[in-house]
Amino acid sequence: MQLKDKVAVITGAGSGIGAAIARAFSKEGAQVIGWDINLSAAQETCASCAFPSNTTSVQVDVTNPSRVEEATLQVLSQFHRFDILVNVAGGSGRRWGDGPVDACTLEGWHKTLDLNLNSLFYCCKFAVQAMLPQQSGAIVVISSVLGLVGGDEDFATHAYATSKGAAISLTRSIAAYYAPQGIRANVICPGLIATPMSRRAQYSPSIRSRLADLQPLTADFGQPEDVAGAAVYLASDAARFVTGAVLTVDGGWTVR
Numbered sequence: 001m002q003l004k005d006k007v008a009v010i011t012g013a014g015s016g017i018g019a020a021i022a023r024a025f026s027k028e029g030a031q032v033i034g035w036d037i038n039l040s041a042a043q044e045t046c047a048s049c050a051f052p053s054n055t056t057s058v059q060v061d062v063t064n065p066s067r068v069e070e071a072t073l074q075v076l077s078q079f080h081r082f083d084i085l086v087n088v089a090g091g092s093g094r095r096w097g098d099g100p101v102d103a104c105t106l107e108g109w110h111k112t113l114d115l116n117l118n119s120l121f122y123c124c125k126f127a128v129q130a131m132l133p134q135q136s137g138a139i140v141v142i143s144s145v146l147g148l149v150g151g152d153e154d155f156a157t158h159a160y161a162t163s164k165g166a167a168i169s170l171t172r173s174i175a176a177y178y179a180p181q182g183i184r185a186n187v188i189c190p191g192l193i194a195t196p197m198s199r200r201a202q203y204s205p206s207i208r209s210r211l212a213d214l215q216p217l218t219a220d221f222g223q224p225e226d227v228a229g230a231a232v233y234l235a236s237d238a239a240r241f242v243t244g245a246v247l248t249v250d251g252g253w254t255v256r
Contacts (some may be wrong), residue, residue: 002236006027007079009072010034011123012089014041015047017142019048020224021086021231026050028232032082033075037089062089062119072126079250082130084202084235086140087123091162091197098159099130109159116163124174124185131183138235139185141171142227145250148189154207164189168246175244184243186234191250194221215251222251 012018013034019041026049028033036042039059040241046055056078061073070200075082092098093112097105124139131137146155147164158231168187175185192215201207202221214220230249233239 001029002232002238003084006030006083006235007033007075007081008084008086008235009033009075009082009127010086010088011035011060011119013057013063014038014080015045015046016088016197017190017193017224017227018086018088019045020056020228021088022046022171023049024225024228024232025057025084025086025235027053028236030054031079032056033058033079035062035071035089037061062123063114065122065125068119068122069126072130075087076130080136081134082127084138084140085123085127086142086231087120087167087236088142089119089123090142092157092200093159093198094157098157100156101158104158112157112159113163113166116160117166120167120170124170128174128178128183129168132178132181135183136182138239139171139174139183140231140234141167141185141187142231143167143171143187143189143246145189145191145248148246148248148254154201154204154210172244172246179243184234184239186239186242186244187246188227188234189246189248189250189254190222190227191215191253192221193224195224201252215253216256217251220251222249 008030014036032055034042042057044236096111097108146161
């Protein structure tokens with residue numbers, strides 16, 4: 001019960017990594033508030049948690065700053081604390097034309113940064129405002145290996161990579177500035193994880209054939225629970241002396 005009685009907001013809780021983190025946090029005793037633009041998906045996640053009575057599902061479009069602020073105030077009104085924020089919500093911009101910089105569409109660039117970076121700023125801004133009076137808090141940001149290393153022809157989505165690299169910089173800036181106020185902020189950079197977002201890669205024979213080189217530890221996709229375990233650690237008091245860290249959960253992708 002590493003997170004017993006902690007009030008934890010998890011964005012993107014309706015599927016994939018966000019859902020796995022919500023379940024892991026519930027098992028560790030947290031009061032879980034699952035934000036997702038898809039309310040029914042968030043409700044399904046909360047119903048599957050170890051302690052569903054200690055979960056709350058809220059429909060939040062994290063690209064809407066007014067809605068993020070409203071949902072944050074709702075947390076404070078209901079629970080009187082805001083202990084943990086886990087930023088998972090985001091996704092690929094391929095549908096809008098994200099790609100190599102010469103081919104990336106303007107819509108792809110703006111939509112991807114709005115989805116992955118502006119939304120992160122909104123969530124962190126209002127969470128930190130809530131944490132400052134209590135002089136404590138933990139923020140965990142889910143970035144990507146592509147925020148650390150360049151992607152080749154199979155992973156050449158430059159707006160996505162930019163958003164994930166900027167997420168690391170923002171998180172470390174928060175960690176540096178708010179450490180005296182007892183607020184910690186850390187990053188997890190997953191590799192290829194078996195989630196709905198990675199379906200393109202999961203069904204690509206060429207990418208699957210490269211897994212032994214890309215992620216040599218298992219030569220396979222990681223599981224959402226692999227990321228959830230790292231999130232539990234970084235959010236818990238076991239990491240009370242850890243801030244500004246960038247933890248790769250990537251099967252060896254970035255170690256080479």
